[in-house]
Amino acid sequence: MTAARRLFLFVFLATLVLDQASKLWLFFVVDIAARQPIQVTPFFNLILVWNQGISYGMFQQTTEFGRWALTLFKVAAAIGLSIWAWRAQQRWLSIGLGLIAGGAIGNAIDRVLYGAVLDFAHLFYGAFSWYVFNIADAAIVVGVLFLLYDGFVSGRSPASEKP
Numbered sequence: 168m169t170a171a172r173r174l175f176l177f178v179f180l181a182t183l184v185l186d187q188a189s190k191l192w193l194f195f196v197v198d199i200a201a202r203q204p205i206q207v208t209p210f211f212n213l214i215l216v217w218n219q220g221i222s223y224g225m226f227q228q229t230t231e232f233g234r235w236a237l238t239l240f241k242v243a244a245a246i247g248l249s250i251w252a253w254r255a256q257q258r259w260l261s262i263g264l265g266l267i268a269g270g271a272i273g274n275a276i277d278r279v280l281y282g283a284v285l286d287f288a289h290l291f292y293g294a295f296s297w298y299v300f301n302i303a304d305a306a307i308v309v310g311v312l313f314l315l316y317d318g319f320v321s322g323r324s325p326a327s328e329k330p
Contacts, residue, residue: 171261175265212289214287214289270310286299
């Protein structure tokens with residue numbers, strides 16, 4: 168197995184385990200539902216939000232069809248990203264794809280088990296309030312940044328390829 172594949176698998180599994188462990192710990196050990204909001208810092212709280220949509224609460228789905236359609240979409244996306252990662256040889260690309268695929272599967276597991284995704288991290292400053300998110304959501308955002316970085320600095324764009 169190549170180094171890039173090992174890196175992808177490590178990042179994928181680490182993301183998935185951290186995401187699921189944080190959600191299980193907050194829900195069953197901390198009992199976030201009964202204790203919320205839990206103030207961590209003057210700008211960060213832990214609260215429980217069941218997200219029935221995708222990132223940032225878009226495309227809310229309240230039907231069983233919508234729930235399973237989003238679940239299948241996330242699983243299909245993770246499979247596609249994994250195939251891409253299996254062919255990749257670049258470190259940043261492997262890391263980014265592992266973060267995105269791990270986050271997608273982490274949120275898909277929530278949707279299967281609970282019918283919605285457990286979000287808990289709330290950043291705010293004064294009247295400004297950011298969306299409530301989880302580790303999977305953060306991993307997906309960071310993963311996209313890694314993909315952008317890889318695309319901009321790798322020199323592999325079609326325009327830069329020499330015939």
